[in-house]
Amino acid sequence: xxxxxxxxxxxxxxxxxxxxxxxxxxxxxxxxxxxxxxxxxxxxxxxxxxxxxxxxxxxxxxxxxxxxxxxxxxxxxxxxxxxxxxxxxxxxxxxxxxxxxxxxxxxxxxxxxxxxxxxxxxxxxxxxxxxxxxxxxxxxxxxxxxxxxx
Numbered sequence: 080x081x082x083x084x085x086x087x088x089x090x091x092x093x094x095x096x097x098x099x100x101x102x103x104x105x106x107x108x109x110x111x112x113x114x115x116x117x118x119x120x121x122x123x124x125x126x127x128x129x130x131x132x133x134x135x136x137x138x139x140x141x142x143x144x145x146x147x148x149x150x151x152x153x154x155x156x157x158x159x160x161x162x163x164x165x166x167x168x169x170x171x172x173x174x175x176x177x178x179x180x181x182x183x184x185x186x187x188x189x190x191x192x193x194x195x196x197x198x199x200x201x202x203x204x205x206x207x208x209x210x211x212x213x214x215x216x217x218x219x220x221x222x223x224x225x226x227x228x229x
Contacts, residue, residue: 116155116227117155118153118228119228120154120212122220122221122224123150123152124151127145128145129144130143130144143180143213148191149211149214149224150191150210151210151212152209153206155206158179158212160203163176163178164178165226166220166225168221175219179214180213180215181212182202183211184203186209212226
């Protein structure tokens with residue numbers, strides 16, 4: 080047994096717990112899961128993006144390639160870049176567990192791609208704020224769904 084073997088076991092245990100939690104969330108509808116969501120975001124429109132490396136940089140372009148962008152407004156609580164979130168269908172069933180790769184507030188003055196390329200925006204949105212959320216998924220999100228913070 081090496082000096083750093085305990086680190087590998089901790090990672091395995093955390094991954095196992097995360098898999099169990101994900102399976103539990105996917106199996107139960109929102110009402111029966113017993114989980115309450117303080118932060119909620121309603122999805123008005125959904126579209127995929129594939130930004131060019133010259134526009135956003137090579138690393139960021141690879142990270143955002145074919146990811147889903149959701150526009151809408153915060154209905155409760157607040158969201159921040161890097162938050163763990165769930166995608167809830169209109170029937171209340173959890174469709175996906177993911178994270179926010181980026182959050183761009185939408186004040187209506189500039190379009191999404193201009194804001195994305197400029198990368199000079201706030202990374203937080205609170206109650207009543209319209210925003211674009213870039214989710215770490217490539218499909219499975221529809222208009223009318225709800226995004227909830229875990």
